Amino acid sequence: xxxxxxxxxxxxxxxxxxxxxxxxxxxxxxxxxxxxxxxxxxxxxxxxxxxxxxxxxxxxxxxxxxxxxxxxxxxxxxxxxxxxxxxxxxxxxxxxxxxxxxxxxxxxxxxxxxxxxxxxxxxxxxxxxxxxxxxxxxxxxxxxxxxxxxxxxxxxxxxxxxxxxxxxxxxxxxxxxxxxxxxxxxxxxxxxxxxxxxxxxxxxxxxxxxxxxxxxxxxxxxxxxxxxxxxxxxx
Amino acid sequence: xxxxxxxxxxxxxxxxxxxxxxxxxxxxxxxxxxxxxxxxxxxxxxxxxxxxxxxxxxxxxxxxxxxxxxxxxxxxxxxxxxxxxxxxxxxxxxxxxxxxxxxxxxxxxxxxxxxxxxxxxxxxxxxxxxxxxxxxxxxxxxxxxxxxxxxxxxxxxxxxxxxxxxxxxxxxxxxxxxxxxxxxxxxxxxxxxxxxxxxxxxxxxxxxxxxxxxxxxxxxxxxxxxxxxxxxxx
Numbered sequence: 001x002x003x004x005x006x007x008x009x010x011x012x013x014x015x016x017x018x019x020x021x022x023x024x025x026x027x028x029x030x031x032x033x034x035x036x037x038x039x040x041x042x043x044x045x046x047x048x049x050x051x052x053x054x055x056x057x058x059x060x061x062x063x064x065x066x067x068x069x070x071x072x073x074x075x076x077x078x079x080x081x082x083x084x085x086x087x088x089x090x091x092x093x094x095x096x097x098x099x100x101x102x103x104x105x106x107x108x109x110x111x112x113x114x115x116x117x118x119x120x121x122x123x124x125x126x127x128x129x130x131x132x133x134x135x136x137x138x139x140x141x142x143x144x145x146x147x148x149x150x151x152x153x154x155x156x157x158x159x160x161x162x163x164x165x166x167x168x169x170x171x172x173x174x175x176x177x178x179x180x181x182x183x184x185x186x187x188x189x190x191x192x193x194x195x196x197x198x199x200x201x202x203x204x205x206x207x208x209x210x211x212x213x214x215x216x217x218x219x220x221x222x223x224x225x226x227x228x229x230x231x232x233x234x235x
Numbered sequence: 236x237x238x239x240x241x242x243x244x245x246x247x248x249x250x251x252x253x254x255x256x257x258x259x260x261x262x263x264x265x266x267x268x269x270x271x272x273x274x275x276x277x278x279x280x281x282x283x284x285x286x287x288x289x290x291x292x293x294x295x296x297x298x299x300x301x302x303x304x305x306x307x308x309x310x311x312x313x314x315x316x317x318x319x320x321x322x323x324x325x326x327x328x329x330x331x332x333x334x335x336x337x338x339x340x341x342x343x344x345x346x347x348x349x350x351x352x353x354x355x356x357x358x359x360x361x362x363x364x365x366x367x368x369x370x371x372x373x374x375x376x377x378x379x380x381x382x383x384x385x386x387x388x389x390x391x392x393x394x395x396x397x398x399x400x401x402x403x404x405x406x407x408x409x410x411x412x413x414x415x416x417x418x419x420x421x422x423x424x425x426x427x428x429x430x431x432x433x434x435x436x437x438x439x440x441x442x443x444x445x446x447x448x449x450x451x452x453x454x455x456x457x458x459x460x461x462x463x464x465x466x467x468x469x
Contacts, residue, residue, distance in 0.1 A: 007375055009338075035378055035380050036375040036376060051467065052266070052376055052377060053376075053377045054266055054377075082347050083347075
């Protein structure tokens with residue numbers, strides 16, 4: 001099925017063979033959209049991909065957040081969403097002395113974490129896996145969380161292209177925060193400009209090719225790093 | 236006199252609305268936004284949230300809250316309106332909330348609030364209807380789950396003639412029985428979420444009014460649908 005834009009209350013497909021997925025609801029025979037976005041069908045599962053709105057945390061998402069507060073048994077993390085997130089000491093890879101928790105992670109430190117549970121009261125995070133933990137250096141930029149799938153690309157095609165072209169290490173949080181770490185600040189800023197370019201053109205098809213040519217053009221120029229780093233948070 | 240077709244001051248047919256325009260994404264800083272206009276009446280709506288409810292004592296741990304704020308800008312009417320909330324705007328804010336709440340599915344957002352700010356840029360009657368239409372668009376644009384859309388239109392009775400989408404001049408009509416203004420909000424499925432009555436009407440005429448409202452609201456819905464669909468370009 002071709003992707004199409006649907007609005008709340010609109011019937012996407014009707015028939016018993018379809019299953020309602022995210023952003024849809026079954027009303028009698030029909031699958032009805034309850035969100036505004038792009039409707040997509042795969043293996044009889046119909047879902048609506050939201051294109052705007054705030055980030056909604058889901059289990060298994062890798063997110064980037066900022067330490068807001070330290071409690072006696074963990075850290076409160078601001079992950080750019082309305083529900084508070086909590087990272088307990090028990091979910092850290094190494095032993096942490098409860099008297100010196102601020103030495104491990106202090107307020108305003110940035111951290112890459114994974115959501116291992118969402119319940120009514122809050123979000124639970126973990127850093128007990130590879131690739132997670134406190135961010136020591138690099139820059140962090142913010143994009144609209146709905147554009148994150150485009151920044152990553154199909155099976156990571158876009159993010160791998162960026163990594164290959166710039167040699168930077170890029171971690172994309174599902175909440176829209178992106179951590180860029182490279183050897184040179186120029187490389188990091190190039191990644192930033194590339195991601196801004198992707199976010200702007202997120203509706204074009206064949207975006208990976210376009211970004212490839214964007215890199216060919218922008219790298220040839222060898223533009224000096226412009227003074228556009230106010231948005232990026234330097235660590 | 237009633238057999239003759241009633242002549243409206245702007246030359247419209249009785250069941251004809253003013254030209255409508257709608258646009259989404261007019262406020263880049265908001266999570267969702269929209270503009271809706273009926274001729275000279277222009278409303279913009281901005282949606283922020285779902286976000287944490289503040290102050291904490293207003294939090295509802297059972298379900299999410301909708302908070303609307305209707306505001307008429309001081310330059311929206313010919314005589315400068317005193318800025319800030321007043322009795323009328325507070326009432327319309329509340330009525331707008333009630334008109335929108337039945338279609339919103341915010342029960343999954345406990346302790347959170349969805350803020351809707353409606354501003355009237357230009358007023359020529361039917362501002363609450365334009366505001367509700369803009370707010371519904373903005374809520375959809377913000378990705379808030381909704382059962383269906385709502386659309387709103389005002390039906391008027393001028394003496395004994397029923398007309399759709401009143402303008403200020405018609406609201407001030409004084410001949411015969413005078414003017415009656417009935418703003419109605421309907422869901423796409425045709426359920427009423429909001430109806431107000433300012434004036435006098437009998438039950439037979441009110442049935443006729445509802446019939447007109449259903450027809451006019453279909454047109455409003457088509458405009459809203461078009462605006463949402465066309466805001467995404469591939």
